[in-house]
Amino acid sequence: MLCRLLVISALLLGAAVVSAKDPTFDQPPHNYWQRPLQDRFTHLKEDVEAGRVVLDGGGEKSFLLSLLHALDVPATSQMLVFSTTSLQLRLITPANPRALFFNEDVYVGYIPGGRIEIVSIDPALGGIYYIFDIPRGTQPIHAERSNRCMNCHAAEDTGFVPGLVIKSVIPGIRGGSLDSFRHEETGHGVPFKERFGGWYLTGAKNFEPNLGNTVGQFSGEELTRYPIEPGTRFDYARYPMANSDVLPQLLHEHQIGFVNRAVAATYHTRTQLAKGALDDVAVTELDTRAREFTRYLLFADEVPLPAGGVVGEPSYKADFLRTRRADAQGASLKDFDLQTRLFRNRCSYMIYSVAFSGLPPEFKQRVYRRIGQALDVQHPDPEYAYLPTAEKQTIHRILRATLTDLPASW
Known part of the structure; x- marks a missing residue:
């Protein structure tokens, strides 16, 4: 029985492998933690801290929308994930899914009642990872680079370079992951039958059967899967969009396959x-x-x-x-x-x-x-x-x- 907790930031993953003789990302000539940053979110963070950009602190959803707008990330890119594959796993359930949004260079994660997660791609360094509390009112943003994200975003799945991670699992009814698929694989070549596990999926009737919209439970050695319909266990009004297309x-x-290879x-x-x-x-x-x-x-x-x-x-x-x-x-x-x-x-x-x-x-x-x-x-x-x-x-x-x-x- 495979029942292990997969802790990743499902913003994202890669399939390219770096030679074992290569130095690690934080050593010369890469110097991941010392190089000046040129990614989009770091530039926005500087603008916000300098007062050149003001984000909406009126509430979770209004802040999220203003952040997405400032990053030019379309709210319509929304995807909903209910597997506990995130640093904020204690908050994620089928009744409180994690929303992900993206453009070509930035990936944003949002959980109602939780923190904002950012993966922003730097041209020389790859993924730059931030996690921070949603500010209230006029509170400042305290966005700091995250060390913990590197446990998954610079590990086997990305070839030990700072990349993007995506997981496909069968979530347990009470949390955790009962089975997992497409290990260390990413991109448009991954068979559909191995994708979408732990994700809500709308607009995909002709993709069935698939792993989306499903939780599981073991009876002895047999894993039984149960369907869960998007929008039946949570209120779409808490999110920008009423779908997970x-x-x-x-x-x-x-994109994840492309970024990790690059x-x-x-x-x-x-x-x-x-x-x-x-x-x-x-x-x-x-x-x-x-x-x-x-x-x-x-x-x-x-x-x-x-x-x-x-x-x-x-x-x-x-x-x-x-x-x-x-x-x-x-x-x-x-x-x-x-x-x-x-x-x-x-x-x-x-x-x-x-x-x-x-x-x-x-x-x-x-x-x-x-x-x-x-x-x-x-x-x-x-x-x-x-x-x-x-x-x-x-x-x-x-x-x-x-x-x-x-x-x-x-």
Whole structure:
């Protein structure tokens, strides 16, 4: 019987592995705790403390909404989690789920009656973790970086670099986790049957059977699962939205896989560069990582959507598309497909994120070269035969129009 308490901040996870010979994240050349921070929440914290930004202290929900607005995180990205996979596990139940919100660079956790949790991505360091009490009235915010988050966010699941964690478990009726799935795996390649455990899930009837909306109980060695309907054990009015839609959860999964692969590549490349000139072994390792990263970026192993596809909440889709970057013909990497796959043009919009912009040039340029080879229609790479010629040409055109640091060969 597997019945262990999984303490993580389900804001988030990664699948990339850092070599055992690499130094730990808090040692040179990384110096996680000493480097100046460049993440979005740290900048907002400075603005709030200086009085340049004022957040609403009128109540839990009003503060949350003002914080999300200040971070440009859409409230419509709301996902509800009732598994006790958080530092604040004593507060989380099916009757008081934890809400998660995100954009490309910031992840926010909120529990009614609890504290605010933040994972903010720094281009050089990966995840920066904060947890703080919700201020009342004119009280100041006391947001301090959290050491305890590193127990899970810089452990096996993230390859021992500061990344993002997501868990899928069967929660027990009285708390704890009775079974767990997709260990140390993240991203759009994880089978749907292994996702969503411990999460409320709406708008996903065609994903059934799935692990969402379920608690469990052991009778002897047999685990019995019981359904729980979203909104029947708690009041949606305590949260910004009255749903926990499947579309944000699918994009959240993709982003976490992307961020963790980027953070692992950043740390590994920095380690190699600190040793001096790259030898043949280091070059081979970087080339291999760049190939694997490019495959992820181009959705090579994306799990197809179930029959009927995904509808998605219109309000979230509108918020997501608000930041789309288009070429002269109006095409964008954020354009949805949602019939058989997530996106019409299969190159990740996360190429515009700080996780990608922070990649060392020695690695990023390798990725760009690999993308160029993958999109070459004159000399097709069999590895990317799943991309039709027209789609390759569209992706190439979008990237040329929206990125400024592509190699001259492009």
